[in-house]
Amino acid sequence: MNEFLSIRFTGGGVAPDNTRCKELASVIAATESLLSAMWADHDDADPVFLSLVSLEHQSIGLKFAAFQMALALALWQDLAVVINTGRFDKMPAKxxxxxxxxxxxxxxxxxTAILxxxxxxxxxxxxxxxxxPQNLSFKGDSSLVGEVIGVGGISPKVKLKLGTGRxxxxxxxxxxxxxxxxRLYETVHCFGTATWDNETLEVLKFQIREVGEFKRVKVSRAFEDLASSIPSTMNRWQSLGILGIMENFDHEISLS
Structure with missing residues:
Protein backbone atom coordinates (compact mmCIF):
# COMPACT_ATOMS: atom_id res chain seq x y z
CA MET A 1 0.00 0.00 0.00
CA ASN A 2 1.23 3.52 -0.81
CA GLU A 3 0.77 6.58 1.41
CA PHE A 4 -2.18 6.57 3.78
CA LEU A 5 -3.47 8.11 6.97
CA SER A 6 -5.01 5.96 9.66
CA ILE A 7 -7.09 5.99 12.80
CA ARG A 8 -7.20 2.94 15.04
CA PHE A 9 -9.58 2.36 17.92
CA THR A 10 -8.27 0.00 20.57
CA GLY A 11 -9.35 -1.13 24.03
CA GLY A 12 -12.77 -1.50 25.58
CA GLY A 13 -13.39 -4.65 23.54
CA VAL A 14 -14.13 -2.59 20.43
CA ALA A 15 -14.01 -4.61 17.20
CA PRO A 16 -15.66 -4.62 13.75
CA ASP A 17 -17.93 -7.53 14.66
CA ASN A 18 -19.48 -5.71 17.65
CA THR A 19 -19.74 -2.26 16.07
CA ARG A 20 -22.84 -1.21 14.16
CA CYS A 21 -22.42 -0.14 10.54
CA LYS A 22 -24.14 3.13 11.45
CA GLU A 23 -21.55 3.90 14.14
CA LEU A 24 -18.64 3.09 11.86
CA ALA A 25 -20.12 5.12 9.00
CA SER A 26 -20.48 8.13 11.31
CA VAL A 27 -16.81 7.90 12.32
CA ILE A 28 -15.68 7.59 8.69
CA ALA A 29 -17.83 10.56 7.60
CA ALA A 30 -16.66 12.65 10.57
CA THR A 31 -13.01 11.95 9.69
CA GLU A 32 -13.45 13.19 6.14
CA SER A 33 -15.52 16.20 7.25
CA LEU A 34 -12.92 17.02 9.90
CA LEU A 35 -10.11 17.35 7.35
CA SER A 36 -12.29 19.32 4.94
CA ALA A 37 -13.24 21.71 7.74
CA MET A 38 -9.59 22.23 8.68
CA TRP A 39 -8.83 23.22 5.08
CA ALA A 40 -12.03 25.20 4.43
CA ASP A 41 -10.68 28.51 5.76
CA HIS A 42 -8.07 28.68 2.98
CA ASP A 43 -8.81 30.68 -0.15
CA ASP A 44 -10.31 28.66 -3.03
CA ALA A 45 -10.27 25.55 -0.84
CA ASP A 46 -11.85 22.43 -2.32
CA PRO A 47 -13.21 19.68 -0.05
CA VAL A 48 -10.74 17.00 1.04
CA PHE A 49 -12.09 13.67 -0.20
CA LEU A 50 -11.03 10.48 1.58
CA SER A 51 -11.43 6.87 0.45
CA LEU A 52 -11.49 4.01 2.94
CA VAL A 53 -8.89 1.55 1.64
CA SER A 54 -8.62 -0.83 4.57
CA LEU A 55 -10.64 -1.99 7.58
CA GLU A 56 -8.40 -4.08 9.82
CA HIS A 57 -9.32 -6.26 12.76
CA GLN A 58 -6.79 -4.54 15.05
CA SER A 59 -9.59 -3.67 17.42
CA ILE A 60 -10.81 -1.36 14.61
CA GLY A 61 -8.17 -0.07 12.20
CA LEU A 62 -9.18 2.33 9.43
CA LYS A 63 -6.82 3.38 6.64
CA PHE A 64 -7.62 6.17 4.20
CA ALA A 65 -6.23 7.41 0.91
CA ALA A 66 -6.94 10.83 -0.59
CA PHE A 67 -6.87 12.37 -4.05
CA GLN A 68 -4.70 15.17 -2.60
CA MET A 69 -2.63 12.89 -0.40
CA ALA A 70 0.09 15.40 0.49
CA LEU A 71 -2.54 17.90 1.63
CA ALA A 72 -4.47 15.28 3.62
CA LEU A 73 -1.31 14.12 5.40
CA ALA A 74 -0.34 17.71 6.24
CA LEU A 75 -3.80 18.38 7.72
CA TRP A 76 -3.66 15.07 9.62
CA GLN A 77 -0.33 16.11 11.13
CA ASP A 78 -1.79 19.51 12.05
CA LEU A 79 -4.64 17.71 13.81
CA ALA A 80 -2.12 15.56 15.69
CA VAL A 81 -0.32 18.69 16.90
CA VAL A 82 -3.61 20.17 18.13
CA ILE A 83 -4.46 16.97 20.03
CA ASN A 84 -0.97 16.66 21.53
CA THR A 85 -0.88 20.29 22.66
CA GLY A 86 -4.55 20.63 23.61
CA ARG A 87 -4.84 23.83 21.55
CA PHE A 88 -8.33 23.09 20.25
CA ASP A 89 -8.99 26.82 20.01
CA LYS A 90 -6.69 26.80 16.97
CA MET A 91 -9.09 24.56 15.05
CA PRO A 92 -11.85 25.95 12.82
CA ALA A 93 -15.25 25.79 14.50
CA LYS A 94 -16.62 23.09 12.20
CA THR A 112 -8.56 4.92 22.62
CA ALA A 113 -8.18 6.54 19.19
CA ILE A 114 -4.69 6.48 17.67
CA LEU A 115 -3.93 8.70 14.67
CA PRO A 133 -13.44 23.35 25.22
CA GLN A 134 -16.84 23.85 26.80
CA ASN A 135 -19.51 26.08 25.30
CA LEU A 136 -18.23 25.63 21.77
CA SER A 137 -21.65 26.61 20.52
CA PHE A 138 -25.00 27.99 21.58
CA LYS A 139 -28.52 27.68 20.19
CA GLY A 140 -31.40 30.05 19.62
CA ASP A 141 -34.28 30.99 17.34
CA SER A 142 -33.16 32.76 14.19
CA SER A 143 -33.70 32.95 10.45
CA LEU A 144 -31.64 32.37 7.32
CA VAL A 145 -32.00 33.76 3.82
CA GLY A 146 -30.46 31.67 1.08
CA GLU A 147 -30.83 30.04 -2.31
CA VAL A 148 -32.12 26.46 -2.33
CA ILE A 149 -29.42 24.41 -4.08
CA GLY A 150 -30.27 20.91 -2.92
CA VAL A 151 -32.88 18.78 -1.16
CA GLY A 152 -32.64 15.14 -0.11
CA GLY A 153 -30.87 12.59 2.03
CA ILE A 154 -31.90 9.66 4.21
CA SER A 155 -33.28 12.21 6.67
CA PRO A 156 -34.88 15.37 5.21
CA LYS A 157 -32.28 18.07 4.58
CA VAL A 158 -32.18 21.28 2.58
CA LYS A 159 -28.96 22.84 1.34
CA LEU A 160 -28.93 26.64 1.22
CA LYS A 161 -26.39 28.92 -0.42
CA LEU A 162 -26.02 32.03 1.74
CA GLY A 163 -25.28 35.54 0.56
CA THR A 164 -21.63 35.11 1.57
CA GLY A 165 -21.28 32.26 -0.93
CA ARG A 166 -21.06 29.67 1.85
CA ARG A 183 -38.27 25.76 -5.26
CA LEU A 184 -34.75 24.87 -6.37
CA TYR A 185 -32.59 27.91 -7.15
CA GLU A 186 -35.12 30.24 -5.52
CA THR A 187 -34.14 32.48 -2.62
CA VAL A 188 -36.15 31.69 0.50
CA HIS A 189 -36.44 33.01 4.04
CA CYS A 190 -36.28 30.19 6.59
CA PHE A 191 -37.15 30.37 10.28
CA GLY A 192 -35.94 27.89 12.87
CA THR A 193 -33.22 27.05 15.38
CA ALA A 194 -29.60 28.00 14.76
CA THR A 195 -26.44 26.71 16.42
CA TRP A 196 -23.63 29.29 16.46
CA ASP A 197 -19.94 28.98 17.21
CA ASN A 198 -19.31 30.71 20.52
CA GLU A 199 -16.20 32.53 19.26
CA THR A 200 -16.79 33.31 15.59
CA LEU A 201 -20.62 33.48 15.75
CA GLU A 202 -20.66 31.42 12.55
CA VAL A 203 -23.85 29.39 12.05
CA LEU A 204 -22.81 25.74 12.42
CA LYS A 205 -26.22 24.11 12.11
CA PHE A 206 -29.73 25.22 11.27
CA GLN A 207 -33.05 23.41 11.66
CA ILE A 208 -35.83 24.80 9.47
CA ARG A 209 -39.27 24.92 11.09
CA GLU A 210 -41.01 27.35 8.76
CA VAL A 211 -40.47 28.97 5.37
CA GLY A 212 -41.58 32.53 4.67
CA GLU A 213 -41.75 34.73 1.62
CA PHE A 214 -38.68 36.62 0.50
CA LYS A 215 -39.00 40.06 -1.07
CA ARG A 216 -36.52 42.18 -2.98
CA VAL A 217 -36.86 45.95 -2.89
CA LYS A 218 -34.76 48.85 -4.11
CA VAL A 219 -32.32 50.54 -1.78
CA SER A 220 -34.43 53.71 -1.74
CA ARG A 221 -37.47 51.69 -0.56
CA ALA A 222 -35.38 50.03 2.13
CA PHE A 223 -34.33 53.41 3.48
CA GLU A 224 -37.93 54.64 3.40
CA ASP A 225 -39.04 51.64 5.48
CA LEU A 226 -36.16 52.25 7.84
CA ALA A 227 -37.15 55.90 8.11
CA SER A 228 -40.59 54.99 9.42
CA SER A 229 -39.04 53.08 12.32
CA ILE A 230 -36.21 55.46 13.19
CA PRO A 231 -37.29 58.93 11.99
CA SER A 232 -34.71 60.85 13.99
CA THR A 233 -31.86 58.94 12.40
CA MET A 234 -33.31 59.26 8.92
CA ASN A 235 -33.84 62.99 9.35
CA ARG A 236 -30.13 63.23 10.02
CA TRP A 237 -29.36 61.15 6.91
CA GLN A 238 -31.71 63.28 4.83
CA SER A 239 -29.88 66.40 5.94
CA LEU A 240 -26.72 64.82 4.56
CA GLY A 241 -28.41 64.07 1.25
CA ILE A 242 -27.95 60.31 1.53
CA LEU A 243 -31.49 59.43 0.44
CA GLY A 244 -31.15 61.49 -2.69
CA ILE A 245 -27.91 59.75 -3.53
CA MET A 246 -29.32 56.29 -2.88
CA GLU A 247 -32.35 56.91 -5.13
CA ASN A 248 -29.97 57.09 -8.09
CA PHE A 249 -28.75 53.57 -7.47
CA ASP A 250 -30.23 50.74 -9.51
CA HIS A 251 -28.98 48.11 -7.06
CA GLU A 252 -31.38 46.10 -4.96
CA ILE A 253 -31.00 44.76 -1.46
CA SER A 254 -32.94 42.02 0.31
CA LEU A 255 -35.57 42.67 2.94
CA SER A 256 -37.50 40.01 4.77
Missing part, protein backbone atom coordinates in the same frame (compact mmCIF):
# COMPACT_ATOMS: atom_id res chain seq x y z
CA UNK A 95 -13.52 20.95 12.63
CA UNK A 96 -14.06 20.93 16.39
CA UNK A 97 -17.62 19.74 15.87
CA UNK A 98 -16.44 16.75 13.79
CA UNK A 99 -13.66 15.90 16.25
CA UNK A 100 -16.33 15.89 18.96
CA UNK A 101 -18.27 13.30 16.91
CA UNK A 102 -15.24 10.98 16.85
CA UNK A 103 -14.62 11.65 20.55
CA UNK A 104 -18.24 10.72 21.27
CA UNK A 105 -17.64 7.27 19.73
CA UNK A 106 -14.47 6.87 21.83
CA UNK A 107 -16.36 7.74 25.02
CA UNK A 108 -19.31 5.45 24.24
CA UNK A 109 -17.04 2.48 23.57
CA UNK A 110 -14.45 3.21 26.25
CA UNK A 111 -11.60 2.93 23.76
CA UNK A 116 -1.19 7.46 12.36
CA UNK A 117 0.07 7.52 8.81
CA UNK A 118 2.21 5.57 6.37
CA UNK A 119 5.24 7.37 7.85
CA UNK A 120 4.41 7.16 11.56
CA UNK A 121 2.34 4.52 13.33
CA UNK A 122 1.26 6.91 16.10
CA UNK A 123 1.09 10.67 15.57
CA UNK A 124 -1.34 11.34 18.42
CA UNK A 125 -3.89 9.54 20.55
CA UNK A 126 -6.81 10.36 22.80
CA UNK A 127 -9.28 8.50 25.00
CA UNK A 128 -12.44 9.35 26.92
CA UNK A 129 -10.53 11.94 28.95
CA UNK A 130 -10.15 14.21 25.91
CA UNK A 131 -11.30 17.64 27.09
CA UNK A 132 -12.67 19.73 24.27
CA UNK A 167 -23.52 26.77 1.81
CA UNK A 168 -25.14 25.08 4.81
CA UNK A 169 -27.12 21.83 5.07
CA UNK A 170 -30.24 22.31 7.20
CA UNK A 171 -32.35 19.68 8.93
CA UNK A 172 -36.09 20.01 8.44
CA UNK A 173 -39.37 18.11 8.22
CA UNK A 174 -40.37 15.95 5.27
CA UNK A 175 -43.20 18.37 4.45
CA UNK A 176 -40.87 21.38 4.22
CA UNK A 177 -38.26 19.39 2.28
CA UNK A 178 -40.89 18.48 -0.32
CA UNK A 179 -42.05 22.10 -0.51
CA UNK A 180 -38.52 23.42 -1.05
CA UNK A 181 -37.81 20.63 -3.51
CA UNK A 182 -40.13 22.50 -5.87
Missing amino acids: ARVHLAEISSFVKRRGC GSSQTESLASFDSSLAL SISCETSEVIAKELGH
